[in-house]
Amino acid sequence: MNVQAIREQFPILHQEVNGHPLVYLDNAASSQKPRSVIDAMVRYYEMDNANVHRGVHTLGSRATDAYEGAREKTAAFIHAASTQEIIFTRGTTTALNLVASGYARAVCGEGDEIVITAMEHHSNLIPWQQAAKATGATLKYIPLQPDGSISLEDAEKTITSRTKVVSVTHVSNVLGVINPIKEITAIAHRNHAIMVVDGAQSTPHMPVDVQDLNCDFYAFSGHKMCAPTGIGVLYGRKALLEAMEPIEFGGEMIDYVDLYESTWKELPYRFEGGTPIIAGAVGLGAAIDFLQEIGMDEIEKHELKLSAYAYDRLSAMEDLAIYGPRTNRAGLVTFNLGDVHPHDLATVLDTKGIAIRAGHHCCQPLMRWLNVSSTARASFYLYNTEEDVDRLIDALQQTKEFFGYAIG
Structure with missing residues (x-):
């Protein structure tokens, strides 16, 4: 994998920030976009801009072909059995809310259980809180091990016949831990429960096969995998999607409308009411082409190597705490430097052209479990290098000197 050649395809990386070459290490929040994705969206707006599934004119036909072509690419990318199992959404948050509102609220009741973990992003926690409150179900948490991982023994004890x-989440956006989704799915299915996976931090970084995982729903966002913002995906088993009621109603998702009754279109359109995110889907399709040309296996291998290098270098620094397991982790490292507030740390690093994340990362319950208010996070992608990590380490050393009074 030629990282330098890959970097050349990302226009945004070739700039200086605050007088320094940009080092972008906030990929868990959002990735950058290659020229091929940008060009695909420009081409759509310049040549094919029209609504889909409606007009019979040439532009409408071209737009529809591009939109549905992106659905075909997405289905193949995650190994879905059918394009009918691919619902385009605004992102992971919308996709998870669709399952919580459209499925869980219909099947859960008093005495039933919804099981999640304390490492979940708010997008995979609050919808289940609300579903539990609405239905009377009990919200339960699989305990975390001291390093933040999940033991299958604890999963067995927490998931019951109720x-x-x-x-x-497939990969924690704070701890970097890669969860044993296939094994947890097997436990869920043995108890006749369905398995939902937040794939926002896994789909951009590793091969994903929803049929091999055997999960029932899988959600992810385009903007974390070189695609534009505003486009996401919900994969769902066809039988489950067919049994679900839509939660948004209006144009495009209907089959027949009378004054007092209406019927819905077949999958996947019943869940895509209104004008869909056409340009976003076009960009997602182009991003999938870009990632597959490089190879998801190669991307995963590169990031795991880079993450291990960063973990080792950060571990050698005094007064620096790293969160999450040493092994079985994806391409991010979350840490705190002495008594320096993560926001102050990120601000100083920004003056040196280094972009990291600081805050609670939409994981406030996990922050409390870690006994911190917030953390700093460096997250890597296919265009990052060991030189980027070295720049980070050098800047952290300089930051220690700057905040020397705060270092124990």
Whole structure:
């Protein structure tokens, strides 16, 4: 994998920030976009801009072909059995809310259980809180091990015959831990529960096969995988999607409308009411082409190597605490430097052209479990290098000197 050649395809990386070459290490929040994705969206707006599934004119036909072509690419990318199992959404948040509102609220009731973990992003926690409150179901948490990982023994104890839904992140956006989704899915299915997976931090970085994982729903966002913002995906088993009621109603998702009754279109259109995110889907399709040309196996290998290098270098620094397991982790490292507030740390690093994340990362319950208010996070992608990590380490050393009074 030629990282330098890959970097050349990302226009935004070739700039200086505050007088320094940009080092972008905030990929868990959002990735940068290659020229091929930008060009695909420009081409759509310049040549094919029209609504889909409606007009019979040439532009409408071209737009529809591009939109549905992106659905075909997405289905193949995650190995869905059918394009009918691919619902385009605004992002992971919308996709998870669709399952919580459209599925969980219909099947859960008093005495039932919804099982998640304390490491979940708010997008995979609050919808289940609300579903539990609305239905009377009990919200339960699989305990975390001291390093933040999940033990299958704890999963076995937490998931019971009363559990209707289990929802777990594939990769933690704070701890970097890669959860054993296939094994947890097997436990859920043995208890006749369905398995929902937040794939926002996994889909951009590793091969994903939803049929091999055997999960029932899988959600992810385009903007974290070289695609534009505003486009996401919900994969769902066809039988489950067919049994679900839509939660948005209006144009395009209907089959027949009378004054007092209406019927819905077939999958996947019943869940895509209104004008869809056409340009976003075009960009997602181009991003998938870009990633597959490089190879998801190669991307995963590169990031795991880079993450290990960063973990080792950061571990050698005094007064620096790293969160999450040493092994079985994806391409991010979350840490705190002495008594320096993460926001102050990120601000100083920004003056040196280094972009990291600081805050609670939409994981406030996990922050409390870690006994911190916030953390700093460096997250890597296919265009990052060991030189980027070295720049980070050098800047952290300089920051220690700057905040020397705060270092124990």
